[in-house]
């Protein structure tokens with residue numbers, strides 16, 4: 001065949017294959033148009049999983065009658081023009097492909113009344129065949145009905161799942177949009193039955209309530225609003241007492257655009273490291289804001305993926321925000337919480353009865369509630385009720401100074417086990433305290449408070465130590481010299497790749513004397529340069545100093561020393577996790593013990 005330019009009709013059908021894959025993609029495109037039209041209500045009706053019909057009704061600004069036909073032409077859009085900068089697009093649509101694509105593979109009826117018009121208009125496009133515009137009575141907004149999807153493309157029809165499967169895709173997609181747009185009231189009905197409804201109050205927690213229900217909404221934690229000036233993330237993430245067996249409960253948006261990003265989902269998962277058992281996943285809504293020019297939305301046919309200019313920065317902002325709220329609210333870890341099973345790990349016996357009572361719950365809820373009994377941590381409860389009462393907007397600002405302190409139960413020390421764990425009795429069971437993790441937490445808060453007050457003490461070394469640095473490490477030292485000095489390190493350059501350590505943070509004094517000081521400095525520096533985990537540099541430095549000044553596993557402690565450590569742990573702000581987020585305390589619940597011993 002000679003080279004020919006494809007007819008508009010054929011080109012549309014080819015393009016449709018990229019944009020419209022299945023009923024859920026039709027819903028997504030139509031609803032995004034409604035959102036771009038400033039709607040505050042969007043109602044979606046589905047028949048037969050969307051293959052029979054999809055109707056989207058909105059109350060947005062509508063389409064003027066004289067533009068209705070144009071809206072269905074290829075590359076016709078009101079959202080960009082020649083002068084637009086393709087990189088900073090604020091609307092969800094911009095390519096003008098959705099309506100022509102959909103109407104080339106379905107029968108589409110559009111009824112719209114523009115805000116400034118007296119009457120509405122109706123336009124019908126039947127598998128690419130256009131008709132005349134007719135007047136129609138209609139309220140302000142747009143109603144688009146798509147029926148017989150793909151009946152002219154049998155190949156595509158074959159790839160559709162059952163009506164139930166397609167409906168569930170639609171439902172989860174619409175749920176995600178409802179979470180990203182809490183100020184819009186969404187509803188979904190399928191074959192006349194309501195499937196989803198949000199009230200559009202503007203509060204994210206209300207959207208979560210509409211989408212996931214009250215039980216889940218109660219267990220969500222609010223991300224502390226970050227620095228609004230630049231990159232920031234807000235949203236809600238599930239407390240560690242709640243988890244799911246797959247990743248589909250993570251909703252991510254960038255500048256209001258719902259996106260899919262394996263790397264971002266992974267960043268969220270990683271933030272839960274140490275908080276969730278393996279192969280359990282959080283429920284999360286993360287709404288990322290970046291400068292518009294920092295993301296390219298024009299890299300995916302369905303605009304489901306975006307490209308970030310500063311990818312790593314986005315990941316670390318997300319991770320830090322989630323990690324922050326998790327460590328701030330972490331309850332005492334119960335033994336067995338680190339496993340998918342709910343039994344108290346060590347004592348688990350075949351035929352364990354500890355899951356009874358939860359058997360009727362679906363698998364998801366069962367493992368979530370069985371593994372974590374509700375530790376009556378007052379701070380957590382007040383955190384949750386606060387969350388439910390206050391809007392997620394600006395009024396609900398929280399900062400670390402008014403975050404309630406975590407509490408540790410009153411513990412009576414029994415002794416030390418395996419030269420690593422302090423065994424204690426508490427009000428609701430037996431507690432095991434990791435002596436290193438606990439001491440680390442104590443030391444961390446001590447050095448951090450000193451550092452914050454600019455009153456860190458420094459201990460001069462009788463004999464300064466010389467250290468040889470790894471390639472590139474000198475740059476790190478120079479870059480952070482001020483913080484290093486502020487925390488108590490006195491170092492001097494000595495040749496291109498060597499340093500003299502003249503003084504050490506007082507917290508390290510007993511451990512780091514003589515050559516030891518140099519070794520500790522190198523190790524701290526190594527840990528700092530490894531980075532990761534989204535923590536700030538100064539927090540990592542403080543954590544590293546805390547680590548090196550703490551008792552180790554394998555060190556014998558007298559009962560008095562154990563008591564002293566527990567007493568110190570009681571004083572700190574966050575006694576339940578070490579600075580790296582690992583638990584300091586694990587509880588063997590008294591009820592579980594009684595059950596395991598068949599006392600009741």
Ligand code: ADP
Pocket residue numbers: 029033034037058060061062063071072076077078079092093094095096097098099100141142
């Ligand atoms: P795009 O969204 O990329 O502009 P579409 O094919 O999805 O392209 O829509 C074409 C145009 O039709 C839009 O630019 C918009 O002006 C108009 N339009 C479509 N749906 C609606 C709606 N629900 N409300 C108001 N205008 C709409």
Ligand code: MG
Pocket residue numbers: 029032033092093094096098099
């Ligand atoms: Mg569109």
